[in-house]
Amino acid sequence: MNSIGIYIHIPFCKQKCLYCDFLSFPEGMEQQALYFDALKKEIEISAGECEDYEVTSVFIGGGTPTSVEPSYIADIMGVLKGQYNLAENAEITIECNPGTADYKALRLYRDAGINRISIGLQSAKDNELLILGRIHNRKQFEECYKNARLAGFDNVNVDLMSALPGQTLRDWESNLEYVCSLEPSPEHISAYSLIIEEGTPFYEMYGENSGIRREHLLPLPDEDTEREMYHRTKEILEKNGYYRYEISNYSKSDRESRHNVRYWNGGDYIGFGIGAASLMKGIRYRNISELSNYVEAINKLDIFDILKAIRTEVQPLSKNEQMEEFMFLGLRMVRGVSCAEFERRFSCEMAEVFGEVIAELRGEELLEVTEDGIHLTDYGLDLSNYCMAKFLL
Template identity: 65%
Template sequence: MTSLGIYIHIPFCLQKCLYCDFLSFLEGRKQQALYFDALKKEIAESAPECSEYEVVSVFFGGGTPTSVAPNFIEDVMRLVREKYRLAKNAEITIECNPGTADFEALKIYRKSGINRISIGLQSAKDEELKRLGRIHTLVQFEECYKNARKAGFENINVDLMSALPGQSLADWEESLNFVLSLDQKPEHISAYSLIIEEGTPFYEMYGEEKSSETGHLRVQISPLPDEDTEREMYYRTKMILGGRDYHRYEISNYATDGYECIHNKRYWQGGDYIGFGLGAASLMKGIRYNNTRDFRKYLDALLKTKQTDEGCMTTSLIREDARILDMKSQMEEFMFLGLRMIEGVSISNFKNRFGRNIEEIYADVIKELTDKDLMEKKDDMLRLTSRGIDISNYCMAKFLIDDE
């Protein structure tokens, strides 16, 4: 049976962070209830098209899924179990920000079947959290982490972010070492560098030379680390985590044995997944599409549109930008997503999937990167070297096929 991942988008937050460009916003309990009514209808209506799949992962992302009443999440989990063929050992993740889930809520999530929690720490220093516009403190993270363990979570990820405003190399190492000092250290750590995204308050501050006043929020601008410092943070992350039994399996992700994120690996390895909720993306049977990002349109389509006698699926009204991936696009994605993985891409899988040898398509690129010590072949795998990973964007871009 073909496997499937499910992503469920919860777009609500208590406050939007200064660096965040995700689809998220503040809404009251009434609007949240309407959203979950629409979300459950989408999930139920989409079940028949997923009947041939076994669901191996479910991921509640956002936004902040734990910012809503936990019974909303509990209801969705009940529906997923009723309508979908959920694998016995399915990985089911919920993203959580400290301060948004108390012990009772965490018990509800765990009892509902959620078995993995991803806690957004970002920094172990309160002054850095303030600069990011985060609403929690380090003490709140410690309480959340302790309660998650107490509630029965045995698979915890902690998110950390480097290259923050005003952050030194010593500051970054302090955050890493703090996480490693936790009682029963996390099974997984995601360690990302801050990216200044257009349309965010940080872009107004750092992307262009503008005032530090953004709306009603005023922050003290601190300089970003220089490139040399950022690069050193990157190397120290590998050394520190590698020395504490974490293996790096993707550019920014580290896990102890047996705890790689099943859901995210689907994205990088080209597996099918379906996204539910506002703005969620899907890739099913070679067709990629996105749900509408218009909150009102999403609610109206699913809650107000009447079903016809022919059984018209109202979910078709929220799906946009559907695109059949041609062979060229599929090969490109296989390469530049797969090369995010430290193990690289399988040469035999390429042949099985596309019916052509990888050298037929990419011989020149492979030779160029190999000659520059940016890529290497090991058995059936083609992967970036340590030097190649350092400039991964450059290497991956080489696998975009020029139109003839």
């Protein structure tokens, strides 16, 4: 039986952060109830498409899934367990922001079958959290982390963000050291650099066309400092028992995010909820993003028309597009990509298609060739965007 991953989008949050460009927003209880009723129906209707798949991972993301009534999440888990072929050891993750889930809620999630939690700390410094527009402080994170452990979560990820306004190298180092010192320490750490995205309050402040004078803003770290932060992340986390398996992700042994590895390996996944993306049998599509249109379509259309109405941007991927994605997504991982797997999927050798690019990047010491495949060097990972662009056909 083939395997698949499931992503479930919960768009609601208490307050949108200043850097966030995800499909998320605050919303009242009435709209939340309507959304979850529609979401359950979408998941139920889609079960037939997945009957030949074993579900090996589920990721409940957002938004802030823990900002809604916990029973909504438990109900969704009930539908999945009742109508999908969930693997016995399936990895089931929920995203959580500190201050949005007490012990009782966390225990309910765990009892419902969720076995991994990803906590959005972002910074261990209250002043940095205020700058980001986060709703929690360090004390609330510590309470959330403690309660997650007490509730039975033995697979915990902590998110951290670097290159924040006003942040020094030492500030970042101390954030990493703080997370590593937690008892027990998290099984997984995601360490990302802040990206100023269009359409966010941060872009209004720091974007190219900002009307705000830079002397009135906390400065962003310069390129040299940001590069040093990037290198120190690997050094500090490896010293504390975490190995880097992807550009921004570190884990203890056998604690990689199996759901995210599925994305990077080009495996099949299906997304439920507004804006959720899917890739199944070489066809990519995305759900519509407008909450009211999503709810209306699911509630008013005939069951056979619902999925057609809510799915948009339907794109069968060509063989070239699939090969491109196999390379530039797979090369995000430190282990790189397998020549044998490439040949199995595409019935041709990697060297036939990408031989010149591989030779070029190898000559620039950005890529290494092994018996099994190819992977980026540390230098290549530093210049990953440049390297991956080379694999576009």
